[in-house]
Amino acid sequence: MRYLGVGGRQVSVVGLGTWQFGSKGWGWDRDFGPADAEAIVKRALELGITLFDTAEIYGGGRSERILGIALAERRSEAYVATKLWPTHTLRRQVIPALRRSLSRLGVERADLYQLHWPNPLVPLSWTMAGMRDARAAGLVDDVGVSNFGLARWRLADAALGSPVISNQVRYNLVQRTAERELIPFAQAEDRLILAYSPLAQGLLSGHYTPDRRPGGYRRANKLFLAENIRRVQPVLAVLREVADAHRVTSAQVALAWTVRQPRVAAIPGAKSVRQVEENAEASDIDLTAQEVEALDEAATAFKPVSRVKGLGELAKQIVTR
Ligand SMILES: NC(=O)c1ccc[n+]([C@@H]2O[C@H](COP(=O)([O-])OP(=O)(O)OC[C@H]3O[C@@H](n4cnc5c(N)ncnc54)[C@H](OP(=O)(O)O)[C@@H]3O)[C@@H](O)[C@H]2O)c1
Numbered sequence: 001m002r003y004l005g006v007g008g009r010q011v012s013v014v015g016l017g018t019w020q021f022g023s024k025g026w027g028w029d030r031d032f033g034p035a036d037a038e039a040i041v042k043r044a045l046e047l048g049i050t051l052f053d054t055a056e057i058y059g060g061g062r063s064e065r066i067l068g069i070a071l072a073e074r075r076s077e078a079y080v081a082t083k084l085w086p087t088h089t090l091r092r093q094v095i096p097a098l099r100r101s102l103s104r105l106g107v108e109r110a111d112l113y114q115l116h117w118p119n120p121l122v123p124l125s126w127t128m129a130g131m132r133d134a135r136a137a138g139l140v141d142d143v144g145v146s147n148f149g150l151a152r153w154r155l156a157d158a159a160l161g162s163p164v165i166s167n168q169v170r171y172n173l174v175q176r177t178a179e180r181e182l183i184p185f186a187q188a189e190d191r192l193i194l195a196y197s198p199l200a201q202g203l204l205s206g207h208y209t210p211d212r213r214p215g216g217y218r219r220a221n222k223l224f225l226a227e228n229i230r231r232v233q234p235v236l237a238v239l240r241e242v243a244d245a246h247r248v249t250s251a252q253v254a255l256a257w258t259v260r261q262p263r264v265a266a267i268p269g270a271k272s273v274r275q276v277e278e279n280a281e282a283s284d285i286d287l288t289a290q291e292v293e294a295l296d297e298a299a300t301a302f303k304p305v306s307r308v309k310g311l312g313e314l315a316k317q318i319v320t321r
Pocket of ligand 1: 026
């Protein structure tokens with residue numbers, strides 16, 4: 001496992017995202033459950049994963065509770081990041097929301113507290129004042145944001161009065177907006193990009209086909225439209241080729257690609273011990289320049305259709321069937 005320095009701590013470049021824990025939309029209590037979640041977290045720690053991401057919104061607080069129980073006595077080895085939902089962004093709401101998260105996690109202090117999404121109706125200065133209060137009260141070490149563009153990230157810095165150390169954004173081989181401004185900024189300023197959906201929610205594993213699509217939350221993800229699964233096949237073919245050369249899986253190559261950049265850590269979700277084991281190993285895969293180039297070329301040629309076009313396609317199928 002490789003590590004990155006963050007505010008005096010070392011976090012693993014591959015972490016564990018825990019939206020899956022307690023969320024029916026990810027198959028909780030059907031495909032996997034509490035015993036799996038506990039085993040996943042314990043195995044993650046054994047494999048050197050120190051970065052754990054959760055949020056007050058995940059499973060209505062269940063994710064924080066499950067993570068807290070699973071970390072148990074090894075809590076001090078973990079860098080625990082949770083998130084404030086945008087409905088709690090008034091200054092006076094921040095500490096109470098954080099205290100509720102800490103209580104669910106069973107800890108006295110969080111390592112990183114992130115604003116989950118911008119709330120355009122509440123001035124950032126109010127929310128960041130609340131974050132300052134939380135830090136002054138010793139409830140959190142580092143402050144981060146999520147789903148922020150660069151201009152807003154800089155505004156958050158100014159509002160906090162010190163660097164907002166991280167920005168958690170969607171970043172994977174086929175969704176690369178973060179490369180334009182956010183990753184260069186993080187690298188220049190020694191900040192951290194926490195890449196969410198690094199496997200494009202499982203699409204890059206190659207397990208899904210136009211006839212075998214996941215349900216739940218992923219129904220809302222346009223990448224899983226049948227047409228887009230067809231269109232992404234050339235990317236999956238290159239992933240498979242590179243994976244075969246390294247004797248690893250396509251998902252592992254997709255993760256290795258994501259964390260090859262300085263100041264980027266990925267937080268893949270996992271629903272089994274096997275997945276977390278594979279994901280942890282990915283940090284040690286060294287892709288060659290030619291492999292990265294081949295992956296980039298295939299990914300650049302992938303042009304997904306929008307949901308509206310996807311609906312058109314669905315309507316056509318219904319009419320012709
Ligand atoms: N800040 C935000 O707004 C935001 C948004 C989204 C997510 N997040 C965070 O980021 C984390 C990860 O993002 P995500 O859950 O959206 O997507 P992801 O990590 O790209 O995909 C996770 C899914 O991929 C599959 N998978 C995981 N490891 C695998 C492996 N080794 N081989 C094959 N398949 C594998 C699993 O689903 P199947 O086995 O069912 O295919 C798993 O549930 C979340 O848990 C959450 O903590 C944050």
